[in-house]
Amino acid sequence: xxxxxxxxxxxxxxxxxxxxxxxxxxxxxxxxxxxxxxxxxxxxxxxxxxxxxxxxxxxxxxxxxxxxxxxxxxxxxxxxxxxxxxxxxxxxxxxxxxxxxxxxxxxxxxxxxxxxxxxxxxxxxxxxxxxxxxxxxxxxxxxxxxxxxxxxxxxxxxxxxxxxxxxxxxxxxxxxxxxxxxxxxxxxxxxxxxxxxxxxxxxxxxxxxxxxxxxxxxxxxxxxxxxxxxxxxxxxxxxxxxxxxxxxxxxxxxxxxxxxxxxxxxxxxxxxxxxxxxxxxxxxxxxxxxxxxxxxxxxxxxxxxxxxxxxxxxxxxxxxxxxxxxxxxxxxxxxxxxxxxxxxxxxxxxxxxxxxxxxxxxxxx
Numbered sequence: 058x059x060x061x062x063x064x065x066x067x068x069x070x071x072x073x074x075x076x077x078x079x080x081x082x083x084x085x086x087x088x089x090x091x092x093x094x095x096x097x098x099x100x101x102x103x104x105x106x107x108x109x110x111x112x113x114x115x116x117x118x119x120x121x122x123x124x125x126x127x128x129x130x131x132x133x134x135x136x137x138x139x140x141x142x143x144x145x146x147x148x149x150x151x152x153x154x155x156x157x158x159x160x161x162x163x164x165x166x167x168x169x170x171x172x173x174x175x176x177x178x179x180x181x182x183x184x185x186x187x188x189x190x191x192x193x194x195x196x197x198x199x200x201x202x203x204x205x206x207x208x209x210x211x212x213x214x215x216x217x218x219x220x221x222x223x224x225x226x227x228x229x230x231x232x233x234x235x236x237x238x239x240x241x242x243x244x245x246x247x248x249x250x251x252x253x254x255x256x257x258x259x260x261x262x263x264x265x266x267x268x269x270x271x272x273x274x275x276x277x278x279x280x281x282x283x284x285x286x287x288x289x290x291x292x293x294x295x296x297x298x299x300x301x302x303x304x305x306x307x308x309x310x311x312x313x314x315x316x317x318x319x320x321x322x323x324x325x326x327x328x329x330x331x332x333x334x335x336x337x338x339x340x341x342x343x344x345x346x347x348x349x350x351x352x353x354x355x356x357x358x359x360x361x362x363x364x365x366x367x368x369x370x371x372x373x374x375x376x377x378x379x380x381x382x383x384x385x386x387x388x389x390x391x392x393x394x395x396x397x398x399x400x401x402x403x404x405x406x407x408x409x410x411x412x413x414x415x416x417x418x419x420x421x422x
Contacts, residue, residue, distance in 0.1 A: 061152035068159010079220035096161035138164030183352025218402025245278035262376035322354035336393035362396035
């Protein structure tokens with residue numbers, strides 16, 4: 058008897074692909090066969106998946122890109138992808154289909170719904186994305202990475218948390234050195250979108266800190282390529298030790314060493330910070346259509362683990378006050394650390410695995 062087959066359907070972004078990869082690895086370890094269903098764009102992000110995962114490229118598209126002719130062709134490309142996915146599922150009969158959002162997930166999730174194959178979705182953010190919104194009432198389970206997650210009326214979610222990479226999980230509850238009169242690290246991460254405001258506001262805010270704090274500050278800041286030189290020069294001119302790069306390959310180490318994290322509240326970053334357990338100042342991306350980054354940060358803020366600063370309030374003087382509030386209060390910073398850990402879900406991958414196994418066995422989630 059062949060091993061059961063899990064089909065994972067995911068769009069071509071890290072937000073969709075990372076939890077998909079974590080589930081794929083775990084299910085392979087349990088002896089399942091795993092197939093990833095994505096489109097040509099998503100296939101470019103599959104380098105981190107184990108070789109044992111079969112990658113199936115289906116026709117899909119998004120209305121968000123391209124000209125009028127490309128947008129008119131979207132429904133036909135999606136329909137073609139649905140037909141191909143339906144045929145393959147009818148032939149291979151997967152035990153479970155899991156969607157992680159994004160337009161490339163539409164063909165596989167639609168085919169699973171038509172063929173009545175056990176199926177579920179995982180939503181990373183605190184607000185359902187467009188595709189997960191479409192399927193929320195058409196699946197057997199809705200796994201929520203952020204809690205609470207805004208769901209359609211009558212739809213119940215299961216809090217699984219967002220899987221984090223192994224390097225972050227290894228630093229779960231890493232010892233926190235509270236702020237004091239010695240070198241202190243601030244980690245600044247802006248993500249791929251909208252990092253300019255962090256490059257504009259964070260350096261002068263740090264430079265304007267009281268001298269007893271400023272002299273101890275060490276900064277690790279991610280900046281877009283076009284901002285790299287000016288941010289680096291600013292810190293140098295202010296005699297502030299700073300490592301400014303477009304991308305850090307050692308974020309887990311830098312996060313574990315930090316006394317404070319200042320970042321966009323993407324779901325993966327929020328999960329990472331809660332797992333390691335660090336005080337944070339969140340700056341939600343204002344241009345996010347569903348304001349999901351505000352929803353992502355809400356649990357940590359309400360737990361007393363973080364401070365939320367909407368872009369409308371993210372100014373030099375206001376940020377300086379918030380940094381001083383955290384780094385000038387040893388006991389308060391420790392409380393924030395413990396509160397962050399209280400929001401962490403280190404067994405998120407195991408929770409997803411349990412949901413898959415329950416569906417495969419016909420059990421209630």
